[in-house]
Amino acid sequence: MFPHLRIWLIAIWTSSVAGAAVILGLALGHYDVATFLWAVAAGLLIGVPAALLNWAYLRPRRASAVGVLGQAPPDKSVAPVVKR
Template identity: 75%
Template sequence: MVPHLRLWLIALWASSVAGAVVIAGLVLGHYEWATFLWAAAIGLAVGLPAALLNWAYLRPRRAREVGLLGQAPPDRG
C-alpha cells in the first residue's frame, strides 16, 4: 500500500521550500544553474523531515477519528 498522505506532504513541503530558495537566490542576483541545484538539495534536506514530522502530527489524530483499519470507533456509552 502506498502511503498517499506521506507522498503528498513530502511533495508539497519539498517543492515549497525549493521554490522559496529559488526565489531568494534570484532576488540575491544568482542567475546560474547552481541556484536551482542548491534549491533542490535544500528543498529535499528541509522538506523531507518537515513533511514526515507533519505526517506524524496529523496521523494519530486521524487514527483516533476513524479507528483501527478504517473502522468506526466503538461507542463508549
C-alpha cells in the same frame, strides 16, 4: 497499502522549500544553474524531514478519528450489552 498522505506531504514540502530557495536566490541576483541546484538540495534536506514530522503529527489524530481499519471507534457513552 500505498502511503498517499506521506507522498503528498513530501511533494508539497519539498517543492515549497525549493521554490522559496529559488525565489530567494533569484531575488539576490544569482542567475545561474547553481541557484537551482542549491534549491533542490535545500528542498530535500529541509522538506523531507519537515514532511515526515508533519505526517507524524497528523497521523495519530486521523487514526483515532477513523479507527484502525477505517471503522468508527466504539461509542464510549453507551454501556456495553452483557449477555447471560
